[in-house]
Amino acid sequence: MSQPIKIYHNPACGTSRNTLAMIRNSGQEPVIIEYLKTPPSREELIGLIQDSGLSVRDAMRKNVEPYDTLKLEESHWTDEELISSMLKNPILINRPFVVTELGTRLCRPSEVVLDILPTPQLSEFIKEDGEVIVDKKLNKI
Template sequence: MEAKQATIYHNPACGTSRNTLALIRHAGIEPTIIEYLAHPPARAQLRALIEDAGLTPKQAIREKGTPFHELGLGRSGVSDEALLDAMVAHPLLINRPFVVTARGTRLCRPSEVVLDILPPVTAPFAKEDGEVVINVHGKRVR
């Protein structure tokens, strides 16, 4: 993957995902956008995304607004394999957004995590709610 390439596993209904996409574009990159609810990754690809981000399936699963509890995924002893199976069967369980660039893979929660895997960005940027991520001096606000 070249330095000016990125892929985002995106949910346009999610503010964090929209802010992440905006930051990627702010860095001068027009990413490949995969709306993962309509086009979910295959199991092996999902496993690779999670592992490349340095996470476990438990760290990459979304509970809020999903069938997580209804499926019994919160009980003790649920294996990583069972969590992966559930995410493949119910893509809404995949936390978002995952972003892949030549500099790595990240689950971008919060959205500014994406800056860790993008070329340097110094132009001011604020999230859609007005929160400043990069100030007028080109410094990342933490």
């Protein structure tokens, strides 16, 4: 039996909602972790970042408070300190991270998820903004 798909999700985020919808459009119901309510542990967060091939800075949201207030753009912060800031302020964790048996990705843009889904899209997929991602013939656009 294959491992369940996990999505670290923020329902207020359009990219996260589109990613979740593409997972469901592949016939899968993922484990949904609303990371703002249930933040990952330090080990989970480090694993997500390492497994996705990102740097700690690449896994951070920079356009939200408290990024500027904490002056996290300054280069003196170590990865461990940045991870601690992300754990104290989960809004700083970029999203959505998706984990499947084929890998871990930060799905920005949302269609990155198609690269790690173990099953194909079952029908046409159009993002919330009207962008066609999978056409009626099930071709990725």
